[in-house]
Amino acid sequence: MSTFTLPKAFPIPVVGIGPGSQPAAPDLNYLPLPRLLDGFDMPWLPTAEETAHLGNAKALVAELIRRMQAWDGTSEPYPSLQLNGLDRDGRTLVSQLLGEGEVSARVRCLNGHELLIQESVFAGVWRVLETDADGQPLADRIEACAIPAAVWQQARAFGRRELTPFDPAGVALMNAPAVLAEVAERAAAYQDGDEDHVINFSLLPMTPEDMAYIDANLGGGNSGVFSRGYGKCRVMATGLQNVWRVQYFNGMNAILLDTLEITRMPEVALAAADDLADAIERLQEALDWLTGEQVA
Template sequence: MLDNHPPIAVKPADPVRPFDDPECVYVALPEAMRTFAPPSVRDWRQNPEGKAILSQLVVGLESSHQGKESTTVSLSGHEPDTCQFIEQILGEGEISILADKPRERLTICEAVFAGVWRVKHYQNGYLAQSYLETGPFPAILAEWSATQGSPASLPTVFPDNLMNAPALLYEIFTKSKDFAYGCEEAINLNLLPLTSEDMLFLVECLGLSGISILSKGYGDCRIRRTRLPNVWWVQYFNSPGQLILNTLEITALPKVVMAAPEDFEDSASRLGEVLAELEA
C-alpha cells in the first residue's frame, strides 16, 4: 500500500561498463518477485454476506468485460468479520493509489483479481466511504484528477544554465492545452539531451499535484500527476531501485494503471472458482 507521495527521480541508473573493464560492475539482478498465492478459505464458509459480495463482484467483472459501466459494492454497515473475509479473499494486487485534497484523502488498492478495486475515502481524518469497484480504474480517480487545484504556468524567464528545458516545456504546455481523448502521447526523456539542470527545472515548473500511483511487479512503476492537466510523470525502476525509464505522458490516465479487457475475464473466472470452493 502506498503511504506517502514519492518524489520525482532525476538521476538515471549508472551505465554498465564494458565487459573488458577491470572494474566492471553490473546492476544487481532482481532477487525476489511477488506472485499470487490463493488464500485459505476453509474458515470462511459460513459467511453468506461475504459470499454475496463476491457474487456481485463476479457479475461486475463480467459486465466490465462487456464494456459496460463500472459496478460498485458498498462495504459500509457490514460486520467486521465480513470485511475481514473480503480483505483475505481479495488480497493486495500490484497497484496502489494515494490522492490528497484539503481535508480529504483517497486510498485505493487493486485486488489480486485485476479490475477489482478497494476504495477508501477519508474526510477530516475519518473514513467516510468504503467500497469495492469493478472496472478499468476507479471512477473517483478520474474525477479527482480533473479537479486537482490550480494548474502550473509556463515560465517567462529561464535560468542561463539550461539547454533544452525551455523548448520542451513549451511543447508539453501546448500538448496539455490541446489534449483530446484518443491523442495520448508519451515523451521518453531518456532519449532527449537534457542536463541535470534541465531535469530539475522541469520538475519545478510542472509541479506535483496530490495524486500518486505505484505499480509493483518486476521492479516499480511510480506515477505522479503534475499540476498541468493531463500530464503525468511515469517512471520505471529496476529491482535495486534505479531509474531505468523516465517518461512524461500526456493522457487522462496512464494505461499502465488500467485493467485490460482480458483482465476482467480472467478475474471473473478465478473469483468464480473461489466462490465454488466456498460453496463446496
C-alpha cells in the same frame, strides 16, 4: 508520497592472499538477474463450514461477479459495491478473499478527503477506502475497472488547464524551454480518446537545471499510482491537467526510464481487459470454495 533512495554502498570484504584473494576480471561481473514473474496465487480462504454464518459477505461477492459479467469492460459507471453494510467478520472474509496485489494509489480530493486504493490479487478489482481530512473512514468499497476513475478525475480537477512557463531568471537551460512549449501545446489540445503523447527524458540531453525548471513549472499533483511488481513504477500527476510523470526503477531504485505522458491516465497503471476477464473466473473459483460448490 514515498521517495526512492539508493542503498548504502556494498561493503568491501577483507580477504587474505592466495587463490580467490584477487577481484574477478571486470568482464565477469554481472548485475544479478531479475526474479521470475510471480504467477497468480489464490489467497488462503477458510472453508464453507467456517464461513456458513457469513452469507452477506458471500452474497456481496456473488453480486460483484454478476455485475462484472454484465459489464462491457469499458463503459461507466463500472461495477462498484459498498462494504459499509458488512459486519466485522464479513469484512475480514472479503479482505482475505481479495488479498493484496502489486498496485496501489493515493488520491487527495479537492474536498479534503483522501482515497487509499489497493488492487487485489484479482487484477482490475480494487479496494477503495475513503477517509476525511482527519483520517476517519467514510466509505469502503470494491470497484472493478481498469483503475478507479477518481484517480484521473481528481487529478484533472486539481490541475491547471494552461501552462505559461516563468522566467528562468538567468539560469542557463538547454532543452527545457522547448520541452515545456511542447507540453503546453499538447496539454491544451488534449481530448479524451486522443493518442497518448510521450516525452522521454531518458533519451534527451537534459541538464539538472533543465529538469528542475520543468518540475518547478509543472508543479506537483494530487494523485499517485505505485507498482511494486516486476520492476517498480511510479505514476504521478503533475499540476497540469492530463500530464503525468512516469518513472521506472530497477532493483537498486535507480531510474531506468523517466517520461512525461500527456493522456487521461497512463496505460501502465491500467488493468487490461484480459486481466478483468480472468478476475471473474478466479473470483468465481473463490466463491465456489466458500460455498462448498468447488469441483473435486
